[in-house]
Amino acid sequence: MRFILLLLIITITDSYSQKLIVEIKNSNINTAALYSLSGEKNELADTLRFDNSGKCRYTFPNKLAGFYRLKIENNKQLDFIYDDEDIEITADANNLAGSLEVRKSESNRLYYAFLKLNKAYKEKSELLNLIIARFPKDDEYYQITGRRLNEIQKEYLEFVNVTSQQNPKSFIARYIKSAQLPVIDQSIPVNAxxxxxxxxxxxxxxxxxxxxxxxxxxxxxxxxxxxxxxxxxxxxxxxxxxxxxxxxxxxxxxxxxxxxxxxxxxxxxxxxxxxxxxxxxxxxxxxxxxxxxxxxDSELELSIDRRIKQARLFKIGNEIPLFSLPDVSGNQVKLNTIKADKILLIFYSSKCPHCGELLPEIKKYYEKQKSTTKVIAVSMDENKEDWLNFIKINNLTDWVNLCDLNGWNSPVVEYYYIYATPTMFLLDKDLKIIGKDYK
Structure with missing residues (x-):
């Protein structure tokens, strides 16, 4: 009897497992990575497989309520909320955001409606507040603008406090309640x-x-x-x-x-x-x-520890520690064999967005300083192809490019207490630090 009861409970529980159906049109997608989101962090939760028609069917195995991100081909992504209900979403690969349609899941309908409303409310209220701030109070247009702002505020609060709160214990209801934009009372003077x-x-x-x-x-x-x-x-x-x-x-x-x-x-x-x-x-x-x-978080704690040690040991005027690393041909290059009036030593990664923006700008500056300055670019990549492609795409072949393909575990990275990319040291001809920066 107990066995039958247990089997019944398991069967009932399994029958209520929440399903996700995603259809991506105009795509040859085979797999996509599913990530759970927390703040600006994302953690790989699973890999989803698509059939030949571009459809994926997935069952959530005891997942926590919250935000999830589906990363598909060409760095495209699709965010949605798991809120203990079945989800069915369709979109066109050529315009994911613009074509997205929530066929099933009230929470996701509310989420996307909230995003749209937030954007519209912010734009309209800022514009109307600007007009109110500059028009004389006895002007007819001032009164009209004030009434329109009041209407927009009421519409916004109606969605936040009523429309989205039909199921107040749901994740989406709690999210919208906390995520709502502040509404400024019109009686408050602009300077206050x-x-x-x-x-x-x-x-x-x-x-x-x-x-x-x-x-x-x-x-x-x-x-x-x-x-x-x-x-x-x-x-x-x-x-x-x-x-x-x-x-x-x-x-x-x-x-x-x-x-x-x-x-x-x-x-x-x-x-x-x-x-x-x-x-x-x-x-x-x-x-x-x-x-x-x-x-x-252990990675953040390590980063902070390295930051403190780097600040103590790598001060302006200190001589930089020597190292030896392989170049693109595999030849070992010693730091003290590089001769120039000034040396810019950069630690970077091809996967670092800031590096991708900053290094091309440094390249432009370097072209004007070639006669007196050399750039030593130490990559923290683990994949040689990624490293070499980055050099080629950004035309950095005239720099001294070094990498041991050990990433954050490179002895040089640890020795220099690198905790962020890019990290830069400007050295004089005696390899003494005359400037430093990190992003």
């Missing part, structure tokens, strides 16, 4: 609106909802909030003080949930690391990570 946004923009974010880690909401709301503290007229030191105040607000709110707190701490540290805000990173480490014993 920035402080108003600083005061209310995080009020609707549910920092105690662990599931929302599996989305972009905490990352997006953090960026939105930090932007309110940005001022192009401030120096970097002044800007760091402003951002530090914003960080305190964000992390203080996140402390309500240890997992969300960890998630946001990692996100902020990694974000400020990429933009070189060392003082803010130190502040977060001292006042949150160390103080509250926050466990960071």
């Amino acid at each position: 609106q920035l402080n108003y946004l600083k005061a209310i923009s995080l009020n609707n974010v549910d920092f105690d909802d662990t599931d929302l880690k599996n989305s972009d909401v905490f990352a997006n709301k953090s960026i939105e909030y930090l932007i309110y503290f940005r001022n192009p007229q401030l120096t970097k030191d002044q800007l760091e003080k402003e951002f530090t105040a914003a960080v305190d607000t964000i992390l203080s709110k996140a402390k309500v949930n240890p997992l969300v707190y960890q998630h946001l701490t990692e996100y902020l540290v990694d974000g400020f690391r990429k933009f070189g805000f060392d003082k803010i990173i130190d502040y977060i480490l001292d006042n949150y990570v160390i103080k509250d014993d926050v466990c960071l």
